[in-house]
Amino acid sequence: MAASISDIRLLLRVKQLPKCADPRRVFVTGGTGYLGGNLLPVLLERGHHVRALVRTNSKGKVPAGCEVVSGDPLDAKTYRQLVRPADTFIHLVGVPRPSPSKGTQFRAIDLVSAQEAISAAADLGVPHFVYLSVAQPAPVMRAYIAVRAECESLIRQRGLNATILRPWYVLGPGHRWPYLLLPFYKMMEWFPPTRAGALRLGLVTIDQMVLSLVQAVESPHEGVRVVEVPEIRNAQVSLSAEHAKTA
Numbered sequence: 623m624a625a626s627i628s629d630i631r632l633l634l635r636v637k638q639l640p641k642c643a644d645p646r647r648v649f650v651t652g653g654t655g656y657l658g659g660n661l662l663p664v665l666l667e668r669g670h671h672v673r674a675l676v677r678t679n680s681k682g683k684v685p686a687g688c689e690v691v692s693g694d695p696l697d698a699k700t701y702r703q704l705v706r707p708a709d710t711f712i713h714l715v716g717v718p719r720p721s722p723s724k725g726t727q728f729r730a731i732d733l734v735s736a737q738e739a740i741s742a743a744a745d746l747g748v749p750h751f752v753y754l755s756v757a758q759p760a761p762v763m764r765a766y767i768a769v770r771a772e773c774e775s776l777i778r779q780r781g782l783n784a785t786i787l788r789p790w791y792v793l794g795p796g797h798r799w800p801y802l803l804l805p806f807y808k809m810m811e812w813f814p815p816t817r818a819g820a821l822r823l824g825l826v827t828i829d830q831m832v833l834s835l836v837q838a839v840e841s842p843h844e845g846v847r848v849v850e851v852p853e854i855r856n857a858q859v860s861l862s863a864e865h866a867k868t869a
């Protein structure tokens with residue numbers, strides 16, 4: 623996959639940091655999409671081992687340095703065979719270009735893939751599950767949100783240690799039209815009755831999203847931690863303690 627200017631800028635920033643002092647073994651689904659395509663090079667640059675579950679036709683989208691495996695992300699058997707010895711499971715599979723008309727697909731793909739992934743991760747005792755959910759509640763995209771809320775509940779029921787990230791829309795190359803909404807957002811943030819909703823459903827950049835995911839990987843959580851838009855906007859990979867001492 624060709625790198626965008628934004629990927630390159632973020633990679634240059636990450637290259638200036640020391641590698642993560644405690645590299646992880648990461649298993650990722652949906653790594654060939656918009657978020658995954660930006661995330662995987664940064665995880666590799668941080669020194670993590672990345673195994674990506676990929677559809678055969680999408681193998682060419684995975685960056686060099688990742689271990690590529692094939693299987694069915696809608697079937698827990700795939701995970702039971704391929705996830706070990708990962709300590710971190712990132713689940714990013716989702717129907718492309720979500721819209722209100724895709725309710726059936728959300729249940730057939732987003733819901734089933736997450737149910738199978740969560741069930742296998744719990745059975746295998748994967749130490750940390752990272753789930754890309756969505757900001758909620760919201761007045762639109764009800765079917766999409768309902769699926770993610772269901773998956774969040776399942777994560778809790780199965781007792782996984784998990785980080786759940788809840789962006790609304792991630793701005794970046796090819797994903798820029800919501801910039802037109804910025805004046806509207808500013809007005810809603812300024813007006814006290816709509817402020818909380820405007821912040822919860824605010825826009826984040828692809829760099830902020832990638833750094834939040836990296837931070838989740840590097841700071842595994844006991845229990846369930848939910849990361850919402852204001853926190854995603856503040857994400858930055860912390861320097862290792864050794865580097866902080868010498869800086």
Ligand SMILES: NC(=O)c1ccc[n+]([C@@H]2O[C@H](COP(=O)([O-])OP(=O)(O)OC[C@H]3O[C@@H](n4cnc5c(N)ncnc54)[C@H](OP(=O)(O)O)[C@@H]3O)[C@@H](O)[C@H]2O)c1
Binds near residue numbers: 677716
């Ligand atoms: N981008 C956002 O603003 C945003 C905001 C909130 C939540 N999210 C959620 O975050 C996740 C990642 O988002 P994204 O923007 O990176 O999505 P994306 O670009 O559409 O990528 C989706 C990924 O899922 C895979 N996938 C889709 N259908 C599949 C199927 N039937 N079987 C196997 N794999 C399948 C794709 O594989 P191929 O490459 O093989 O097609 C791709 O790797 C999604 O669940 C999305 O709903 C995104």
